[in-house]
Amino acid sequence: MTAALKIEPIPAFSDNYIWLLHDDTNAVVVDPGDAQVVLAALSKRNLSLQSILITHHHFDHVGGIAALTEATHCEVWGPTNPKITPVTHRVKEGDTLQVLGEPMHVLEVPGHTLDHIAYLGEGVLFCGDTLFAGGCGRVFEGTHPMMRSSLAKLRGLDPETKVYCAHEYTIANLQFALAADPHNATLAERMQLCSSLRERNIPTVPSLLADEIATNPFLRWDAPSVVENLAAASRLKSPQSDDVFAGLRQWKDTF
Numbered sequence: 001m002t003a004a005l006k007i008e009p010i011p012a013f014s015d016n017y018i019w020l021l022h023d024d025t026n027a028v029v030v031d032p033g034d035a036q037v038v039l040a041a042l043s044k045r046n047l048s049l050q051s052i053l054i055t056h057h058h059f060d061h062v063g064g065i066a067a068l069t070e071a072t073h074c075e076v077w078g079p080t081n082p083k084i085t086p087v088t089h090r091v092k093e094g095d096t097l098q099v100l101g102e103p104m105h106v107l108e109v110p111g112h113t114l115d116h117i118a119y120l121g122e123g124v125l126f127c128g129d130t131l132f133a134g135g136c137g138r139v140f141e142g143t144h145p146m147m148r149s150s151l152a153k154l155r156g157l158d159p160e161t162k163v164y165c166a167h168e169y170t171i172a173n174l175q176f177a178l179a180a181d182p183h184n185a186t187l188a189e190r191m192q193l194c195s196s197l198r199e200r201n202i203p204t205v206p207s208l209l210a211d212e213i214a215t216n217p218f219l220r221w222d223a224p225s226v227v228e229n230l231a232a233a234s235r236l237k238s239p240q241s242d243d244v245f246a247g248l249r250q251w252k253d254t255f
Protein backbone atom coordinates (compact mmCIF):
# COMPACT_ATOMS: atom_id res chain seq x y z
CA MET A 1 0.00 0.00 0.00
CA THR A 2 1.29 3.49 -0.72
CA ALA A 3 1.97 5.65 2.32
CA ALA A 4 -0.80 8.03 1.20
CA LEU A 5 -3.39 5.40 2.06
CA LYS A 6 -4.47 5.32 5.70
CA ILE A 7 -5.99 2.30 7.43
CA GLU A 8 -7.94 2.84 10.66
CA PRO A 9 -10.14 0.59 12.80
CA ILE A 10 -13.77 1.53 13.42
CA PRO A 11 -14.82 -0.34 16.58
CA ALA A 12 -18.27 -1.94 16.30
CA PHE A 13 -20.45 -4.07 18.59
CA SER A 14 -18.46 -5.42 21.55
CA ASP A 15 -15.26 -6.57 19.83
CA ASN A 16 -15.48 -6.11 16.03
CA TYR A 17 -13.21 -3.91 13.94
CA ILE A 18 -14.52 -2.51 10.66
CA TRP A 19 -11.42 -1.47 8.68
CA LEU A 20 -11.53 1.95 7.05
CA LEU A 21 -9.09 2.61 4.18
CA HIS A 22 -8.90 6.17 2.89
CA ASP A 23 -6.78 8.81 1.15
CA ASP A 24 -8.39 11.76 3.00
CA THR A 25 -11.01 12.05 0.22
CA ASN A 26 -12.29 8.62 -0.76
CA ALA A 27 -12.85 5.60 1.44
CA VAL A 28 -13.37 1.84 1.44
CA VAL A 29 -14.61 -0.24 4.38
CA VAL A 30 -14.15 -3.93 5.08
CA ASP A 31 -16.98 -5.95 6.69
CA PRO A 32 -19.32 -3.18 7.86
CA GLY A 33 -21.55 -5.06 10.29
CA ASP A 34 -22.99 -1.76 11.54
CA ALA A 35 -23.78 1.14 9.18
CA GLN A 36 -24.15 3.83 11.86
CA VAL A 37 -20.56 3.69 13.13
CA VAL A 38 -19.28 3.74 9.54
CA LEU A 39 -21.42 6.75 8.57
CA ALA A 40 -20.21 8.58 11.68
CA ALA A 41 -16.55 7.80 10.87
CA LEU A 42 -16.98 8.95 7.25
CA SER A 43 -18.70 12.16 8.31
CA LYS A 44 -16.10 12.96 10.96
CA ARG A 45 -13.30 12.69 8.36
CA ASN A 46 -15.35 14.17 5.48
CA LEU A 47 -14.86 11.03 3.34
CA SER A 48 -16.82 9.68 0.38
CA LEU A 49 -17.45 5.92 0.52
CA GLN A 50 -16.45 4.29 -2.80
CA SER A 51 -16.60 0.59 -1.98
CA ILE A 52 -17.38 -2.07 0.60
CA LEU A 53 -15.36 -5.31 0.77
CA ILE A 54 -17.03 -8.35 2.36
CA THR A 55 -15.20 -11.46 3.59
CA HIS A 56 -18.11 -13.76 4.57
CA HIS A 57 -21.82 -13.88 5.29
CA HIS A 58 -22.00 -13.56 9.09
CA PHE A 59 -24.29 -10.79 10.30
CA ASP A 60 -21.62 -8.87 12.20
CA HIS A 61 -19.77 -8.47 8.87
CA VAL A 62 -22.64 -7.73 6.45
CA GLY A 63 -25.35 -6.10 8.60
CA GLY A 64 -24.53 -2.55 7.46
CA ILE A 65 -24.37 -3.13 3.68
CA ALA A 66 -27.98 -2.23 2.84
CA ALA A 67 -28.03 1.05 4.76
CA LEU A 68 -24.58 2.08 3.49
CA THR A 69 -25.36 1.42 -0.19
CA GLU A 70 -28.64 3.30 0.21
CA ALA A 71 -26.86 6.28 1.77
CA THR A 72 -23.79 6.37 -0.49
CA HIS A 73 -24.50 4.29 -3.66
CA CYS A 74 -21.08 2.64 -3.21
CA GLU A 75 -19.96 -0.58 -4.91
CA VAL A 76 -19.95 -3.84 -2.92
CA TRP A 77 -17.38 -6.58 -3.50
CA GLY A 78 -18.01 -9.95 -1.92
CA PRO A 79 -18.06 -13.75 -2.16
CA THR A 80 -20.20 -15.62 -4.69
CA ASN A 81 -22.61 -16.70 -1.89
CA PRO A 82 -26.01 -15.34 -3.11
CA LYS A 83 -27.19 -14.96 0.51
CA ILE A 84 -25.05 -11.79 0.77
CA THR A 85 -26.93 -8.85 -0.74
CA PRO A 86 -26.66 -6.35 -2.25
CA VAL A 87 -23.31 -7.21 -3.90
CA THR A 88 -22.35 -5.46 -7.16
CA HIS A 89 -19.17 -7.51 -7.83
CA ARG A 90 -18.89 -11.16 -6.80
CA VAL A 91 -15.29 -12.34 -6.65
CA LYS A 92 -13.36 -15.59 -6.30
CA GLU A 93 -9.78 -16.87 -5.93
CA GLY A 94 -7.44 -15.20 -8.44
CA ASP A 95 -9.58 -12.10 -9.03
CA THR A 96 -7.97 -8.69 -8.58
CA LEU A 97 -9.80 -5.48 -7.78
CA GLN A 98 -8.64 -1.87 -7.47
CA VAL A 99 -9.05 -0.29 -4.04
CA LEU A 100 -8.36 3.46 -4.10
CA GLY A 101 -5.89 2.85 -6.95
CA GLU A 102 -4.19 -0.14 -5.28
CA PRO A 103 -4.53 -3.73 -6.53
CA MET A 104 -6.12 -6.17 -4.09
CA HIS A 105 -6.06 -9.92 -4.74
CA VAL A 106 -8.81 -12.32 -3.69
CA LEU A 107 -7.92 -15.50 -1.77
CA GLU A 108 -10.50 -18.19 -0.98
CA VAL A 109 -10.04 -19.31 2.66
CA PRO A 110 -12.98 -21.61 3.54
CA GLY A 111 -13.37 -23.23 6.96
CA HIS A 112 -14.96 -20.69 9.34
CA THR A 113 -17.62 -20.43 6.62
CA LEU A 114 -17.63 -22.02 3.17
CA ASP A 115 -17.87 -18.64 1.43
CA HIS A 116 -14.97 -16.97 3.29
CA ILE A 117 -12.54 -14.93 1.19
CA ALA A 118 -9.61 -12.65 2.11
CA TYR A 119 -8.23 -9.58 0.38
CA LEU A 120 -4.46 -9.25 -0.10
CA GLY A 121 -2.94 -5.88 -1.00
CA GLU A 122 0.73 -4.95 -1.03
CA GLY A 123 1.85 -5.83 2.51
CA VAL A 124 -1.68 -5.94 3.94
CA LEU A 125 -4.19 -8.76 4.43
CA PHE A 126 -7.87 -8.38 5.35
CA CYS A 127 -8.80 -11.86 6.55
CA GLY A 128 -12.13 -11.45 8.39
CA ASP A 129 -12.63 -14.33 10.82
CA THR A 130 -10.11 -16.79 9.33
CA LEU A 131 -6.83 -15.75 10.99
CA PHE A 132 -6.93 -13.77 14.25
CA ALA A 133 -4.09 -12.26 16.24
CA GLY A 134 -2.93 -15.27 18.24
CA GLY A 135 -5.77 -17.51 17.04
CA CYS A 136 -8.17 -18.45 14.26
CA GLY A 137 -11.92 -18.51 13.65
CA ARG A 138 -14.12 -21.37 14.78
CA VAL A 139 -14.75 -24.01 12.14
CA PHE A 140 -18.51 -23.56 11.66
CA GLU A 141 -19.18 -24.70 8.09
CA GLY A 142 -16.02 -26.33 6.80
CA THR A 143 -13.78 -29.12 8.07
CA HIS A 144 -10.57 -28.97 10.09
CA PRO A 145 -8.41 -30.00 7.08
CA MET A 146 -10.13 -27.29 5.01
CA MET A 147 -9.42 -24.63 7.64
CA ARG A 148 -5.82 -25.75 8.05
CA SER A 149 -5.33 -25.59 4.30
CA SER A 150 -6.74 -22.02 4.26
CA LEU A 151 -4.40 -21.03 7.10
CA ALA A 152 -1.49 -22.71 5.29
CA LYS A 153 -2.23 -20.45 2.32
CA LEU A 154 -2.02 -17.38 4.59
CA ARG A 155 1.10 -18.70 6.37
CA GLY A 156 2.80 -18.83 2.95
CA LEU A 157 2.43 -15.09 2.33
CA ASP A 158 5.24 -12.56 2.83
CA PRO A 159 6.04 -12.66 6.60
CA GLU A 160 6.14 -8.85 6.60
CA THR A 161 2.41 -8.76 5.73
CA LYS A 162 0.24 -6.88 8.22
CA VAL A 163 -2.78 -8.93 9.28
CA TYR A 164 -6.03 -6.96 9.66
CA CYS A 165 -8.51 -9.32 11.31
CA ALA A 166 -12.08 -8.46 12.26
CA HIS A 167 -12.13 -8.96 16.06
CA GLU A 168 -10.23 -7.95 19.19
CA TYR A 169 -9.90 -11.49 20.56
CA THR A 170 -6.14 -11.34 21.11
CA ILE A 171 -5.84 -11.72 24.90
CA ALA A 172 -8.18 -14.74 25.07
CA ASN A 173 -6.39 -16.23 22.07
CA LEU A 174 -2.97 -15.77 23.66
CA GLN A 175 -4.20 -17.31 26.94
CA PHE A 176 -5.03 -20.44 24.98
CA ALA A 177 -1.78 -20.19 22.99
CA LEU A 178 0.18 -20.22 26.27
CA ALA A 179 -1.59 -23.46 27.28
CA ALA A 180 -0.91 -25.01 23.86
CA ASP A 181 2.72 -23.86 23.56
CA PRO A 182 3.86 -23.16 27.17
CA HIS A 183 7.61 -22.95 26.56
CA ASN A 184 7.45 -20.44 23.68
CA ALA A 185 9.37 -17.39 24.99
CA THR A 186 8.35 -15.20 22.02
CA LEU A 187 4.71 -15.97 22.82
CA ALA A 188 5.18 -14.98 26.48
CA GLU A 189 6.69 -11.66 25.35
CA ARG A 190 3.78 -11.11 22.98
CA MET A 191 1.28 -11.66 25.79
CA GLN A 192 3.03 -9.00 27.88
CA LEU A 193 3.05 -6.52 25.00
CA CYS A 194 -0.62 -7.11 24.08
CA SER A 195 -1.76 -6.97 27.73
CA SER A 196 -0.09 -3.59 28.08
CA LEU A 197 -1.84 -2.35 24.90
CA ARG A 198 -5.27 -3.53 26.09
CA GLU A 199 -4.78 -1.93 29.53
CA ARG A 200 -4.58 1.37 27.63
CA ASN A 201 -7.51 0.37 25.37
CA ILE A 202 -5.24 0.32 22.28
CA PRO A 203 -6.05 -2.24 19.53
CA THR A 204 -3.62 -5.19 19.31
CA VAL A 205 -4.26 -5.39 15.56
CA PRO A 206 -3.01 -5.29 12.89
CA SER A 207 -0.38 -7.88 13.73
CA LEU A 208 2.60 -8.97 11.68
CA LEU A 209 2.37 -12.34 9.90
CA ALA A 210 5.92 -13.17 11.08
CA ASP A 211 4.73 -12.79 14.71
CA GLU A 212 1.72 -15.03 14.01
CA ILE A 213 3.99 -17.70 12.54
CA ALA A 214 6.18 -17.53 15.67
CA THR A 215 3.40 -17.50 18.29
CA ASN A 216 -0.04 -18.46 16.90
CA PRO A 217 -0.62 -22.19 17.60
CA PHE A 218 -3.06 -22.41 14.68
CA LEU A 219 -0.15 -21.69 12.30
CA ARG A 220 2.17 -24.04 14.21
CA TRP A 221 0.70 -27.51 13.57
CA ASP A 222 4.21 -28.69 12.59
CA ALA A 223 6.14 -27.09 15.47
CA PRO A 224 7.61 -29.94 17.62
CA SER A 225 6.83 -28.03 20.86
CA VAL A 226 3.12 -27.76 19.93
CA VAL A 227 2.85 -31.40 18.79
CA GLU A 228 4.60 -32.68 21.94
CA ASN A 229 2.47 -30.57 24.26
CA LEU A 230 -0.73 -31.70 22.54
CA ALA A 231 0.35 -35.32 23.03
CA ALA A 232 1.15 -34.64 26.70
CA ALA A 233 -2.40 -33.22 27.08
CA SER A 234 -3.81 -36.46 25.56
CA ARG A 235 -5.35 -34.47 22.70
CA LEU A 236 -3.30 -35.84 19.80
CA LYS A 237 -4.86 -38.52 17.58
CA SER A 238 -1.74 -38.64 15.37
CA PRO A 239 1.18 -36.29 14.59
CA GLN A 240 -0.28 -35.77 11.10
CA SER A 241 -0.78 -32.01 10.53
CA ASP A 242 -4.57 -32.15 10.10
CA ASP A 243 -4.89 -34.12 13.36
CA VAL A 244 -2.66 -31.65 15.22
CA PHE A 245 -4.75 -28.77 13.90
CA ALA A 246 -8.05 -30.52 14.76
CA GLY A 247 -6.75 -31.33 18.26
CA LEU A 248 -5.83 -27.68 18.84
CA ARG A 249 -9.09 -26.29 17.46
CA GLN A 250 -11.24 -28.72 19.48
CA TRP A 251 -9.27 -27.89 22.64
CA LYS A 252 -9.77 -24.15 22.06
CA ASP A 253 -13.52 -24.66 21.44
CA THR A 254 -13.94 -25.67 25.09
CA PHE A 255 -11.03 -23.74 26.64
Ligand SMILES: [Zn+2]
Nearest residue numbers: 056058112129
Ligand atom coordinates in the same frame (compact mmCIF):
# COMPACT_ATOMS: atom_id res chain seq x y z
ZN1 LIG B 1 -17.71 -14.95 11.17
